[in-house]
Amino acid sequence: MPSDPARIRVTLLGTGTSTGVPVIGCTCPVCQSADPRDRRTRCACHVEAGGLSLIIDTGPDFRRQMLREQIERVDAVLFTHHHFDHVVGLDDLRPYFFGNRSPMPCYARPNTAAVLRRMFQYIFDGDGSYPGIPKLELREIDAPFEIHSRYEARSPVPVIPIEVYHGEMPMFGYRLGRFAYLTDTNRIPESSFALLEDLDVLVLDALRHTAHPTHFTIEEAIAAARRIGARQTYLIHMTHNILHAEEDAHLPDGIALGYDGLSFNVD
Numbered sequence: 001m002p003s004d005p006a007r008i009r010v011t012l013l014g015t016g017t018s019t020g021v022p023v024i025g026c027t028c029p030v031c032q033s034a035d036p037r038d039r040r041t042r043c044a045c046h047v048e049a050g051g052l053s054l055i056i057d058t059g060p061d062f063r064r065q066m067l068r069e070q071i072e073r074v075d076a077v078l079f080t081h082h083h084f085d086h087v088v089g090l091d092d093l094r095p096y097f098f099g100n101r102s103p104m105p106c107y108a109r110p111n112t113a114a115v116l117r118r119m120f121q122y123i124f125d126g127d128g129s130y131p132g133i134p135k136l137e138l139r140e141i142d143a144p145f146e147i148h149s150r151y152e153a154r155s156p157v158p159v160i161p162i163e164v165y166h167g168e169m170p171m172f173g174y175r176l177g178r179f180a181y182l183t184d185t186n187r188i189p190e191s192s193f194a195l196l197e198d199l200d201v202l203v204l205d206a207l208r209h210t211a212h213p214t215h216f217t218i219e220e221a222i223a224a225a226r227r228i229g230a231r232q233t234y235l236i237h238m239t240h241n242i243l244h245a246e247e248d249a250h251l252p253d254g255i256a257l258g259y260d261g262l263s264f265n266v267d
């Protein structure tokens with residue numbers, strides 16, 4: 001764990017769209033690519049901030065991502081929304097309770113919390129009779145909040161939820177310090193642009209080149225990234241229409257494709 005309380009270090013756990021890349025049964029050039037950056041697990045993110053270890057979303061590849069990155073602690077989970085590719089790995093948080101029984105907060109918008117409560121009824125509304133359940137506590141949020149360590153006395157880490165739209169559905173991105181993570185969106189409201197000033201690094205949804213009703217295209221993401229003006233933007237949630245080496249070479253300065261395992265510090 002980092003000793004510098006001001007340091008933020010981010011690792012992109014997964015950068016693929018809901019199918020993952022390669023796509024099951026597909027023989028296209030991207031799905032057959034030998035470039036490891038073309039192998040995209042479902043989107044999730046690890047953030048070390050103020051000595052805390054935070055996860056954004058727990059999709060179907062969560063267990064393998066945590067093993068790959070050797071993440072030994074989790075203090076809290078931030079959920080962006082309740083689609084399958086962002087939540088279904090939730091139960092794989094159980095090993096984080098083997099050596100530490102303190103509850104783990106899971107932050108989510110009320111609409112997302114309601115779905116999580118139904119999907120994982122045995123965790124959130126169970127009668128406690130099944131002893132193996134993770135001690136997850138759903139916390140509904142609609143305003144900035146602070147996260148405390150599950151492991152030791154530390155200063156709490158402030159988080160700003162950023163409302164974005166995924167088609168017609170409102171959902172959250174998150175800002176920690178000068179880092180913001182905005183997945184699964186095709187519209188950022190004006191009020192949210194105001195919360196995205198002075199970023200060092202932005203992570204932003206960019207599905208493919210052709211239009212989609214709930215995701216930014218690469219071109220739309222570039223336009224939004226330019227307006228936000230972070231020093232560096234990484235694009236995520238790409239389909240198998242995007243060949244990493246070819247696409248990345250054509251992106252403007254300060255904008256690059258993310259890939260699984262990419263880590264960076266935030267100033």
Ligand SMILES: [Zn+2]
Nearest residue numbers: 018083085184
């Ligand atoms: Zn998604």
Ligand SMILES: [Zn+2]
Nearest residue numbers: 026028031240
């Ligand atoms: Zn393919």
